[in-house]
Every structure is written in C-alpha cells, then in structure tokens.
Amino acid sequence: MTKSELIARIAELNPHLYQRDVERIVSTIFDEIASALARGDRVELRGFGAFSVKHRDARVGRNPRTGETVSVDAKAAPYFKTGKQLRELLNGGESV
C-alpha cells in the first residue's frame, strides 16, 4: 500500500469529502509526526505504535570494500516501536 493508495482508500470510505482534502489530511498526519520527531518529541499512538528519536554516538567505521577507516559523526535516527494491539493483529490476534 502506498500513500496514494491509502488516500484513495480513505476517500472511498468518506465519499462526502473531496479527494484533495483527504490528501491534505493524510499529509498533515505524517507531517506532524515528522515535525514532532524533528523537535525531539516522541509520538505515541496507543495500539499502533510509538515513534521516537534515538541518538547514535560518533564512531569509527570502516569502508567494507576498501577496509579504510572513516569517522562516522553522531547522529539522530527515527525509531518505531510497534504497539501491542498491532503486534497481536500481525500474529493473528483479534482485529483493531
């Protein structure tokens, strides 16, 4: 499922809405999550999962092809932890 398929599906479930508005709604949701993470906030959606930012320390890496050492800067990485209900749904549990 792609973002446009998701939009099409939500539009199908809500025939009273303009497709254009559904696009804005879906984009707003992901944009808000991204902005929250960029601020260093956590986003917790009970049952679905939680998005957070993990900090990775600087380290000395190696180019696997040449064996050359390279320094890798400290960085922040987005992380998602699956919620309990979704984890159960994936494993044949009852639906959400």
Place this chain on the structure above:
Amino acid sequence: MSGQTITRSQLSEAVYQEVGLSRNESADLLESVLTEMSQALARGETVKISSFGSFSVREKGQRIGRNPKTGEEVPIMPRKVLVFRPSQLLKSRINTAAQEDHGGA
C-alpha cells in the same frame, strides 16, 4: 530538545486546523488512517509513505530463548514483526534539527 509526547489528540487537532472538519471527524479520520495501515500490514502488505518511510512485516523463525530471571530455556515461537524504515528525507530532517539544537554534538 523539548522531549514532549505527542498523542492522537495533538495529531487530530492538527488535522482539524488544516481542514475545515469538526474535531470529532478529524479524530475519526486519523483513526481510520491508522486502521487502514494496520489492516494492510496484517494482510502482509508493505505500507510505503513517500517522504516519511515504509513499514514492512518480517517473519521471524523459531528460536530458543531464555528466561533471564530463572535461566530456564523457553522456545520462542515463529512470529511476525513490524519493521519501520525511515525515508532519507525524514532522517535528514531529524538530523538537521538535532544539529541546530546541539551544535552538532
């Protein structure tokens, strides 16, 4: 870094501000987006959200685990886990912000 936790209510408030729908309907739409994504994943589909990231389901085989408290060996059944791969754009957005906040540290 502010370190707040954003929940459904702030996300549906953002939807409410963006589109001229009621707060109730905004909350319902957010829920329906999460439900549709969950159901696609439960069907084994990958959910790809451009400029955000992709969610996919990975099958894990059975392995022997250990109860860390008792040291007892317990089989861990084969199961499905969800993997989120952030897009390059999301990663760079987070890093740009982090560098501005901490001066690169």
